[in-house]
Amino acid sequence: MKTLKIPEATIIRLSVYSRYLTQLDKNGITTISSGEIADGVGGTPAQVRKDLAYFGEFGTRGVGYNVRDLNEQIIKILGLSNKWNVVIVGAGNLGSALTQYKGFLERGFNVVAVFDNDINKVGLRLSGIPIYPIARAEEIVKQERVQIGIIAVPAPYAQEVADTLVQAGVKAILNFAPRVISVPDDVELRNVDLAVNLEILTFNLGMNKK
Amino acid sequence: MKTLKIPEATIIRLSVYSRYLTQLDKNGITTISSGEIADGVGGTPAQVRKDLAYFGEFGTRGVGYNVRDLNEQIIKILGLSNKWNVVIVGAGNLGSALTQYKGFLERGFNVVAVFDNDINKVGLRLSGIPIYPIARAEEIVKQERVQIGIIAVPAPYAQEVADTLVQAGVKAILNFAPRVISVPDDVELRNVDLAVNLEILTFNLGMNKK
DNA sequence: GGGCCTATGTTATAATACTCACAAAGGAGG
């Protein structure tokens, strides 16, 4: 299990494989080949095997992979063996939607608190999850051992929220605000820009139209 | 202006440059160098110039780029010169949040309708945008000349919704459901899996911890 | 228990994307 440099595209695909395997497992499928995985997720068999090869040998030659075992291995690789506590900053439309998004819990992410400075929202709950003022971020983060923060505030506030989260002790940030933010090197940062995704589509539409 | 193969990463960066340039323009900045853009968005000057070089020459040697002109060029490249009409399928938490997300309108995307089969929601409006039953998708899509559909329904319904959108005449789909879906070759498809983004973070946390 | 068959794991090859360094071009100043 050599831990050289793993392409991010590989990690994304592993996530997708895992989701697919979970689905197969629910349907009672016990064994699958790299080719079948590839068909299921829209890839190639070689790519599937290459992705897995970064982390070890999980299959049986001539047979394929055990669905449940492989999924457990991938979940372990992705660091999802244990649950993760998450906080969300911003109780607007997007923040509220993310707070109540069931897909997070299914993959082991537990939203323990939402932060917002709107006094009309503080004290309320979203699907049982309490809304606190941002001033209490550090307290809650330490108390609940939160390692991941999600930023869902308007762009102008994104950097100061990031600073607050870092100060509070969060080790990874998922930023939904359409603004480039900077964090210390030891904090993982990932940006999800909703509009950018639409822009890639319109670019491609323009390319193929000719 | 040779239109060979443009890396997707380049398109993503162009979107980010554009956002940054818009911000600079609002602040009255008129001229900028590739190095300053790089600083602003967290990249390298060479990368900025290379990205732009795919599409032409936009700067003045010894001076830099005109902020407003460059932004207009990038907007044109991304296909954002004209407004795009968009429909969203799914009026749950995520669909509602996306419908009311201001970042889309800022970038030229106009949400004209939401579809949902929940009879308690049909007929209501989200920030003025009407909710219709999915059966009316084809009618509305044609009437409003919609080219882009956003899927924000639970995973099990994602494929049938995609089929419906394709049938209705949509040419690009942004899929938020955590399920691999397939569409005809002439339809652009892009997936945004919210949980996958968190999983990349946890993978990286695991890597750096050792 | 030995040979055949199948799907894996791996190595080699190709394609793609990034980095660096430099020459060319425009503007400013004398």
Added chain:
DNA sequence: CCTCCTTTGTGAGTATTATAACATAGGCCC
């Protein structure tokens, strides 16, 4: 008007990622 200075645009070299081909290993059947 010529020279110097700055920053672009580009082309070569490097690194990374994906594709394809192949040898290996495990199971199954006779």
